[in-house]
Amino acid sequence: MRYSHLFTKTTKTVPADSDSVNARLLVQAGFVDQVMAGAYAWLPLGLRALRKVEGIVREEMNGLGGQELQLTALQPKENWLQSGRWDAVDVLFKIPSQTGKEYALGPTAEDVVTPLMKTFLRSYKDIPVAVYQIQTKFRDELRAKSGVLRGREFLMKDMYSFHVTREDFAQFYEKAKATYLRTFARCGMNARITESSGGAFTKKVSHEFQVETPAGEDALVICRGCDYAQNAEIATAKVGDACPKCGGVLEASKGIEVGNIFDLGDRFTNSFDLTVSGADGAKQVVFMGCYGIGITRLVGAIVEASHDDRGMIWPKSVAPFPVHMVMIGAKDPAVAERVRGAAEELERALSAAGCEPLFDDREDARAGEKFADADLIGLPIRLVISEKTLAENAVEWKDRKTGEQRMVPLAQAVEDVRVFMTA
Ligand code: ATP
Numbered sequence: 001m002r003y004s005h006l007f008t009k010t011t012k013t014v015p016a017d018s019d020s021v022n023a024r025l026l027v028q029a030g031f032v033d034q035v036m037a038g039a040y041a042w043l044p045l046g047l048r049a050l051r052k053v054e055g056i057v058r059e060e061m062n063g064l065g066g067q068e069l070q071l072t073a074l075q076p077k078e079n080w081l082q083s084g085r086w087d088a089v090d091v092l093f094k095i096p097s098q099t100g101k102e103y104a105l106g107p108t109a110e111d112v113v114t115p116l117m118k119t120f121l122r123s124y125k126d127i128p129v130a131v132y133q134i135q136t137k138f139r140d141e142l143r144a145k146s147g148v149l150r151g152r153e154f155l156m157k158d159m160y161s162f163h164v165t166r167e168d169f170a171q172f173y174e175k176a177k178a179t180y181l182r183t184f185a186r187c188g189m190n191a192r193i194t195e196s197s198g199g200a201f202t203k204k205v206s207h208e209f210q211v212e213t214p215a216g217e218d219a220l221v222i223c224r225g226c227d228y229a230q231n232a233e234i235a236t237a238k239v240g241d242a243c244p245k246c247g248g249v250l251e252a253s254k255g256i257e258v259g260n261i262f263d264l265g266d267r268f269t270n271s272f273d274l275t276v277s278g279a280d281g282a283k284q285v286v287f288m289g290c291y292g293i294g295i296t297r298l299v300g301a302i303v304e305a306s307h308d309d310r311g312m313i314w315p316k317s318v319a320p321f322p323v324h325m326v327m328i329g330a331k332d333p334a335v336a337e338r339v340r341g342a343a344e345e346l347e348r349a350l351s352a353a354g355c356e357p358l359f360d361d362r363e364d365a366r367a368g369e370k371f372a373d374a375d376l377i378g379l380p381i382r383l384v385i386s387e388k389t390l391a392e393n394a395v396e397w398k399d400r401k402t403g404e405q406r407m408v409p410l411a412q413a414v415e416d417v418r419v420f421m422t423a
């Protein structure tokens with residue numbers, strides 16, 4: 001990707017209404033554009049990061065045995081009436097049609113996935129089964145704030161599992177917990193499993209996955225000595241108390257909820273009369289779980305947890321590109337031509353090795369401007385190629401995270417990038 005070709009531009013201007021680090025940096029770097037409060041357009045660089053996160057989530061859900069599908073975001077009102085939620089969910093967008101009918105714009109999908117499964121699941125032998133989608137969700141949030149962390153339109157992965165015994169459900173739920181922790185770790189994030197309320201869905205405890213950062217909206221009570229954590233909303237222990245698990249001292253913290261998993265029991269299978277026949281031919285209750293990950297929120301959480309005063313610092317696994325190549329022009333046109341030639345050759349070699357760079361090939365921008373952009377965009381490796389580096393047959397390598405800088409022979413650069421990215 002050539003910088004001169006990219007239609008988005010970075011800006012030094014801090015967006016007037018940016019109330020959070022993620023909104024400011026993502027907008028300034030041209031990753032997203034705020035269309036209105038709570039709704040963001042994802043631009044080429046931002047979309048690449050979003051797709052990387054989505055890819056990791058998809059791999060992990062497939063690994064858990066999930067089957068991907070795509071439900072409709074436009075949902076029948078009748079279903080929401082049948083589950084008793086049409087008037088119970090305050091964030092539900094209700095869409096009137098010119099025909100006089102009304103629809104729901106899906107904030108979640110229990111009300112359409114449960115009847116769907118009813119048409120296919122007949123026998124206990126068809127179960128367990130888990131299905132998921134990665135789809136835009138809509139919620140009429142009273143206050144859309146904190147950039148992409150709380151939108152009225154956002155991308156969510158939602159999985160639904162179906163079981164004939166509580167034991168089978170519990171086993172899957174534990175596997176989902178481990179899968180979630182690995183998913184967030186692969187995105188460069190350390191998430192804590194936090195006990196929380198079951199919300200409007202259930203009276204039971206649910207489990208949230210919280211990324212600790214000062215920007216977090218959720219107040220947590222946590223233990224640093226072990227993995228004990230509770231959302232302050234339901235906490236049975238207070239800050240300063242002894243940890244019920246290890247005896248350490250409980251502390252206050254802040255987190256961003258990037259995922260949430262629920263034991264739904266028969267809440268929805270009962271509403272939609274989803275049962276299967278058991279081994280003895282009798283009707284069996286189906287137990288259900290649901291498992292959400294806020295994909296767009298996770299991208300925002302990554303920015304909140306990984307940045308400095310110069311810009312974003314993308315974890316390798318989710319960076320839009322691995323390398324930010326910066327070409328620095330020379331006064332002598334013949335030298336400038338040689339620098340460009342060497343840079344284009346490196347660009348080709350990196351792309352051929354599966355490490356396509358973002359190549360700042362601009363002739364009309366100063367070096368300082370290019371470096372500031374590279375810091376703001378925050379790709380893992382910056383490679384500078386100039387008259388000076390070319391005299392040594394080398395490029396200057398800088399690690400965005402550690403700041404470490406060294407000269408790398410041109411012939412070695414591709415292999416070093418490959419090794420760095422897969423390490
Ligand atoms: P919150 O308490 O933050 O409002 P929630 O508990 O209502 O979220 P869930 O219904 O559990 O959210 O949705 C699953 C996941 O979707 C959440 O864990 C979160 O990561 C993400 N999510 C929920 N609401 C939003 C939103 N308005 N904008 C972006 N992501 C969201």
Ligand code: MG
Pocket residue numbers: 208257259260
């Ligand atoms: Mg939640």
